[in-house]
Amino acid sequence: MPNTVPSWLSGALKGTGPGDGRLTVARLADERTLGRGGFALTSPAFGDGEALDPCFTADEEDAVAPPLEWSAPPPGTQELALVVEDADAGEEPVCHWLVWGLAGQRGKLLEGEVPPRVGKNAHRNSEWLLPEPPPEDEAHRYVFQLFALDLPLTLMPGASREDLVKTMENHVVAAAVLTGKYKRQPEDAGEGAWDEDDFV
Template identity: 35%
Template sequence: MHELEVTSPQFENEGWMPDSLAGYAEDNSPELNIGGIPEGTMTLALVMDDLDHPLVKGFNHWVAWNLPPSSRIPGSIPRGATMENPIRIEQGIGYGKHGYRGPKPPFNWNHRYRFTVYALDAQIDISADSRKEELMEAIENHVLASGTLTGKYQRRHA
């Protein structure tokens, strides 16, 4: 399978995510840049997981689909099931809400957050209340390429 290059101007892969992206602060989604989108891509899907959650490994913070196959996903996407501005996006339930929910590890724990972007050969038709599991099932035979970006976050103020 083809590999996408996923980067952000706000943090490097395996680097520290800024406070503006955290649930303790503005809780803004990061800007993501996508390189290597293959020909035939109709839509993108996006998943963000906390890799170090103490109870649920891979605790989902964001799940989205039917994004246009663009080389840039803008930051600060508002919460809501279907948004048209600043980009068309359908957002399922991650961390109990429709939309991005930033890092919010308790105490001063250091957690890693993985953003995975999928290039798909189809539109995805699932309920707005779908979670990561439903998205992964729906895209199973439609993934042309995928790529990841992992950021770290640690609350520096008690």
């Protein structure tokens, strides 16, 4: 898949990075479906392009996934699915969260709430993968991508990102994106807290 970032997406993302063109939204959405009918994704915990609180990251004990809220999707939506990826981890975005089984209507996920169905993240765990970028890096962008689908998904919990993406292809009627940023401070990276091969 080429890493060219379509213009309709670059205008919606906060900042640019090597993985933008390979985000799931670049593969599944287009200019017509992004924000269709005012479909929008927000969070009461951070604004679009703003920093994530450490309580949602690997730098704080008992960290959880952030709360999310979304407006009503277009008529005919059967289900919503959420993909969260680190666009700045390299040429291939790192998957932090796969969620589906969300009702095709206005709704929300509370802070730390367990979603209906969750797939495997980049560490092959079925949970919110806590952001843990290298301390020397500039802030990484975690792109929350919400998809309105015209059919209910039959995937079982624990499916992979590729399984989810293949199932959603040609069924996205609207999409919305929300970007949260996170930069670790050197003192956050305590000795033994991370392995250089595990940055996400």
